[in-house]
Amino acid sequence: HIGKRSNQPITFFSDSMSERAATHVKRVSELVEGLERGELILFGQPQYAPNKTLCGLEILARWQHPEEGILGPAAFIPVAEESGLIVRVERAIIEKTLEYLPAFRKRHPHVRLSVNISAKHFAEPDFVQVLLEMINQSECEASDLILELTESAMVHDIGLVAEKMNSLRSAGCEFSLDDFGTGYSSLSYLRQLPFSEIKIDRSFVMDAPEGGTSADIVEMIVKLGETLKTRVVAEGVENREHVRFFDDRYPNVNLQGYYFAKPEPVGHWLSEPSGFSLA
Numbered sequence: 001h002i003g004k005r006s007n008q009p010i011t012f013f014s015d016s017m018s019e020r021a022a023t024h025v026k027r028v029s030e031l032v033e034g035l036e037r038g039e040l041i042l043f044g045q046p047q048y049a050p051n052k053t054l055c056g057l058e059i060l061a062r063w064q065h066p067e068e069g070i071l072g073p074a075a076f077i078p079v080a081e082e083s084g085l086i087v088r089v090e091r092a093i094i095e096k097t098l099e100y101l102p103a104f105r106k107r108h109p110h111v112r113l114s115v116n117i118s119a120k121h122f123a124e125p126d127f128v129q130v131l132l133e134m135i136n137q138s139e140c141e142a143s144d145l146i147l148e149l150t151e152s153a154m155v156h157d158i159g160l161v162a163e164k165m166n167s168l169r170s171a172g173c174e175f176s177l178d179d180f181g182t183g184y185s186s187l188s189y190l191r192q193l194p195f196s197e198i199k200i201d202r203s204f205v206m207d208a209p210e211g212g213t214s215a216d217i218v219e220m221i222v223k224l225g226e227t228l229k230t231r232v233v234a235e236g237v238e239n240r241e242h243v244r245f246f247d248d249r250y251p252n253v254n255l256q257g258y259y260f261a262k263p264e265p266v267g268h269w270l271s272e273p274s275g276f277s278l279a
């Protein structure tokens with residue numbers, strides 16, 4: 001009964017919620033300092049073409065935290081998205097990527113770098129303009145970059161999304177649809193957007209060799225890639241069974257995963273050979 005409870009204090013936050021809120025606030029202010037001190041660093045994970053030559057490098061953000069060591073994106077990307085710091089975080093990542101690229105190019109002349117772009121950052125009205133300015137002020141070309149978007153980038157005004165993608169595409173940037181299959185994109189939207197690549201989410205790749213639904217979904221995504229004339233990349237390739245699954249059935253799919261290489265500080269990829277030998 002309402003009457004019975006009316007003299008109890010109304011609490012909106014449980015202890016654990018307020019603790020979490022406090023941790024969040026602390027992380028946000030640490031991240032602001034971290035950005036000022038340049039603590040965000042680049043890791044990279046290679047992608048291999050079916051002939052096992054290097055065909056891409058995905059840039060993955062890390063935070064060199066002064067007390068806690070190297071933190072993965074799960075520790076700061078969600079916080080950055082909620083607080084709006086994601087724009088500064090990703091500009092810092094893009095700037096460092098553009099600084100790194102010339103050295104990488106000397107070693108791997110035709111390989112592009114992929115960077116992850118948050119839906120929230122992509123939705124910024126000046127996203128296109130600021131990115132093109134950063135590229136112009138660097139030694140790089142727009143065609144050196146692949147922007148990885150997730151399906152969440154497409155939930156907003158699709159006309160506007162298409163317009164932004166098209167202007168970057170005509171400047172030379174490519175787009176990759178990351179974690180495909182885990183979101184809510186509509187196939188009619190995908191047809192209208194200039195993606196060059198679709199990445200099959202790790203969760204499907206993981207179980208694909210056992211057959212069942214995951215294998216069916218992989219099949220469907222590969223077919224979709226053929227229809228839309230995009231490359232397809234499988235993420236989370238962890239073992240020989242995964243490699244064999246794709247080699248046997250889908251020999252055009254590019255592969256990325258721990259089986260080939262874990263993400264490493266980008267300096268590592270300046271001395272790495274261009275091929276991978278299946279020992």
Ligand code: C2E
Pocket residue numbers: 045059060061072073074077090093116117118119148178179202235236237238256257258259263
């Ligand atoms: P993602 O873009 O799907 O990147 C792939 C993630 O899968 C990476 O995790 C990578 O280390 C991991 N991975 C690669 N191969 C394997 C494998 O064989 N097995 C398993 N279990 N995992 C594998 P990481 O580096 O922790 O990044 C996680 C996510 O954080 C990324 O997922 C991406 O969505 C996000 N992220 C990273 N950097 C940025 C950034 O600059 N901006 C935004 N918005 N997100 C970022």
Ligand code: MG
Pocket residue numbers: 058116148178
């Ligand atoms: Mg990605």
Ligand code: MG
Pocket residue numbers: 178179199235
């Ligand atoms: Mg992914």
Ligand code: MG
Pocket residue numbers: 179201202235
């Ligand atoms: Mg993923």
